[in-house]
Amino acid sequence: MNDIGQNPASLLSALRDEARLAPESGIVEVMNYGRDRPGIIPLWAGEGDLPTPDFICDAATRSLAAGETFYTWQRGIPDLRQALADYRTRLHGGPFPPERFFITGSGMQAIQTAKRMVAGAGDEVIVPTPCWPNSAAATEIGGARAVHVPMSFTDNGWQLDLNRLTDACGPNTRAIFINSPGNPTGWVMEEDEMAALLEFTRSRGIWIIADEVYERFYYDGPRAPSFHDVAEPDDRVLYVNTFSKNWAMTGWRIGWIEAPAELGQVIENLIQYSTSGVAAFMQRAAIAGLSRGEDFVAYQVERARRGRDIVCDTLGATGRVRFARPAGAFYLFFSIDGEPDVEKLGLRLVDEANVGLAPGTAFGPGGDGFMRLCFARSADSITEAANRLADWLRRGAKGS
Numbered sequence: 001m002n003d004i005g006q007n008p009a010s011l012l013s014a015l016r017d018e019a020r021l022a023p024e025s026g027i028v029e030v031m032n033y034g035r036d037r038p039g040i041i042p043l044w045a046g047e048g049d050l051p052t053p054d055f056i057c058d059a060a061t062r063s064l065a066a067g068e069t070f071y072t073w074q075r076g077i078p079d080l081r082q083a084l085a086d087y088r089t090r091l092h093g094g095p096f097p098p099e100r101f102f103i104t105g106s107g108m109q110a111i112q113t114a115k116r117m118v119a120g121a122g123d124e125v126i127v128p129t130p131c132w133p134n135s136a137a138a139t140e141i142g143g144a145r146a147v148h149v150p151m152s153f154t155d156n157g158w159q160l161d162l163n164r165l166t167d168a169c170g171p172n173t174r175a176i177f178i179n180s181p182g183n184p185t186g187w188v189m190e191e192d193e194m195a196a197l198l199e200f201t202r203s204r205g206i207w208i209i210a211d212e213v214y215e216r217f218y219y220d221g222p223r224a225p226s227f228h229d230v231a232e233p234d235d236r237v238l239y240v241n242t243f244s245k246n247w248a249m250t251g252w253r254i255g256w257i258e259a260p261a262e263l264g265q266v267i268e269n270l271i272q273y274s275t276s277g278v279a280a281f282m283q284r285a286a287i288a289g290l291s292r293g294e295d296f297v298a299y300q301v302e303r304a305r306r307g308r309d310i311v312c313d314t315l316g317a318t319g320r321v322r323f324a325r326p327a328g329a330f331y332l333f334f335s336i337d338g339e340p341d342v343e344k345l346g347l348r349l350v351d352e353a354n355v356g357l358a359p360g361t362a363f364g365p366g367g368d369g370f371m372r373l374c375f376a377r378s379a380d381s382i383t384e385a386a387n388r389l390a391d392w393l394r395r396g397a398k399g400s
């Protein structure tokens with residue numbers, strides 16, 4: 001009998017390279033290792049501990065009860081696109097027409113669609129790292145190459161050297177991916193840096209893919225600086241965003257792209273040939289979040305600020321960790337003296353401290369030696385986790 005179709009190695013080798021070589025998530029290994037541990041405090045994933053508020057769930061239920069179960073608009077239902085335009089106008093001043101907004105089946109799908117729009121085989125996308133790994137992986141699955149530009153960890157926090165970034169751009173560079181506020185570092189790009197980068201990309205015809213999903217989780221003002229503050233509507237900027245974080249909807253899988261309206265048909269086509277659109281009941285829920293969710297967003301941001309302060313103060317007091325106090329997003333990215341092997345450390349912390357963290361190696365070059373901790377949780381839970389880690393650090397648990 002020949003082994004075609006039976007030998008797993010030959011099955012794998014028969015796949016497209018980009019699919020076969022897609023990396024496994026470095027976060028999932030530790031999650032799988034620790035998820036069933038009794039009493040574990042799971043701070044490894046990028047989500048908080050609050051369920052989606054009732055007023056959002058109720059909007060979905062009402063939509064289903066009303067029979068909204070059919071195929072719907074590929075670009076998103078008009079009411080949701082209008083609600084997004086209104087939301088963006090409230091945050092940035094206007095006008096933002098609804099024609100700029102396109103509903104996707106998650107922030108992840110927004111990223112993937114944006115990448116597909118601008119970069120294919122032979123092209124390059126610049127990705128500053130440490131960065132949430134899915135962006136580079138989405139680039140490479142699409143056939144383009146992700147070019148990592150490591151940021152530096154300095155006494156003044158994480159810094160992105162713009163010269164280094166622009167030097168990395170070559171003739172094949174089609175896009176620069178900027179995630180600010182950043183996961184995992186909490187780094188926030190300043191408005192003047194955005195303006196300078198935009199000028200550079202204009203001069204070179206390069207796209208900016210602006211991942212601003214943590215724009216509301218900003219601790220030095222009402223919202224983080226945004227490319228909206230410096231860009232014109234027809235600039236080559238694609239914004240990717242999600243309902244996951246602001247409205248505690250990680251499990252729903254709904255996000256959006258904001259782009260120049262003239263790209264609408266292309267975006268519609270790409271949505272058509274991937275998910276063919278997002279279920280109407282989910283879109284009704286998203287409208288409820290946008291139109292009635294401001295108090296909830298403010299509550300979550302304050303909760304995250306408190307979580308940040310607790311972990312920074314508690315871990316900082318041990319004298320064994322190094323970190324930059326994050327200005328945005330909801331992660332602490334920290335290194336522990338004498339603990340360079342963070343992949344093993346993630347597993348050990350499950351066993352020895354009953355706390356789940358993600359290893360920095362999962363976030364690309366520059367993440368080695370760091371651990372990521374998500375602090376979007378109740379003060380009680382974060383205090384308990386921080387105390388467990390501090391006790392572990394004080395025990396000087398190296399190699400134990």
Ligand SMILES: Cc1ncc(COP(=O)(O)O)c(C=O)c1O
Binds near residue numbers: 108109
């Ligand atoms: C920086 C960043 N962008 C995009 C996303 C995508 O979010 P989702 O696919 O849950 O909508 C995440 C999720 O963790 C993220 O951290």
